[in-house]
Amino acid sequence: MSVDSVPANREFAKQIEITFPLLSDFKRTVVKAYGVFNEEQGFGNRATFLIDKEGIIQRIDEGNVAIDPTTIVDACNVLHRKKTSP
Amino acid sequence: MLKRFLISMVAVTVLTVTALAQQPTPPKTNLKVGDPAPDFTLRATDGKTYKLSDFKGKKNVVLAIYVLAFTGG
Numbered sequence: 721m722s723v724d725s726v727p728a729n730r731e732f733a734k735q736i737e738i739t740f741p742l743l744s745d746f747k748r749t750v751v752k753a754y755g756v757f758n759e760e761q762g763f764g765n766r767a768t769f770l771i772d773k774e775g776i777i778q779r780i781d782e783g784n785v786a787i788d789p790t791t792i793v794d795a796c797n798v799l800h801r802k803k804t805s806p
Numbered sequence: 807m808l809k810r811f812l813i814s815m816v817a818v819t820v821l822t823v824t825a826l827a828q829q830p831t832p833p834k835t836n837l838k839v840g841d842p843a844p845d846f847t848l849r850a851t852d853g854k855t856y857k858l859s860d861f862k863g864k865k866n867v868v869l870a871i872y873v874l875a876f877t878g879g
Contacts, residue, residue: 721848721869721870721871721872722871722872722873722874722875723874724874724875726849726850726851728875728876729850729851729875730851731875732875732876733851735876741850741851741852741854741856742850742851742875743848743849743850743856744848744849744850744851745846745848749846750844750846750848751871753844753846754835754837754844754869754871755834755835755836755837756835756871763873763874764871764873765871765873766871766872766873767835767870767871768868768869768870768871769837769843769868769869769871770866770867770868770869771843771858771861771866771867771868771869772866773861773862773863773864773865773866774862774863775842775843775845775858775859775862776840776841776842776843777837777838777839777840777841777842777843778839778866779839780835780837780838780839782834782835786870786871789870792868792870796866796868799866800866
């Protein structure tokens with residue numbers, strides 16, 4: 721998700737050849753709700769939120785930590801195993 | 807000679823520290839682990855609209871916010 725428009729994200733997705741959809745927060749409402757809106761620059765700061773099936777935040781990575789997806793993927797797998805095991 | 811070198815080293819250190827201190831710190835989220843994730847409805851590149859609460863009881867969600875399209879971030 722970014723604050724780019726849908727057409728801009730579509731072009732970006734085409735350029736970097738990704739197949740999953742990108743969300744557009746053009747009105748900046750979500751970046752504000754999640755407290756990552758950078759008012760000076762007008763965009764959302766880099767961050768990753770892991771939200772469980774109950775809608776509860778289980779992990780937050782902000783800034784450069786959020787570039788590497790490995791940690792959040794690991795956390796996601798842990799969460800998945802925890803919730804699916806009897 | 808050594809004294810002059812040391813003085814210049816101190817000056818470089820002071821300048822570096824000052825430069826680092828002047829970098830604006832990006833705002834940190836006020837949300838914490840354990841908080842309910844604020845719900846949202848957003849349009850996506852596939853033409854569909856996605857609502858976070860639609861995944862409730864079904865899937866874990868990773869919400870990855872990247873700075874801007876066409877950048878490395």
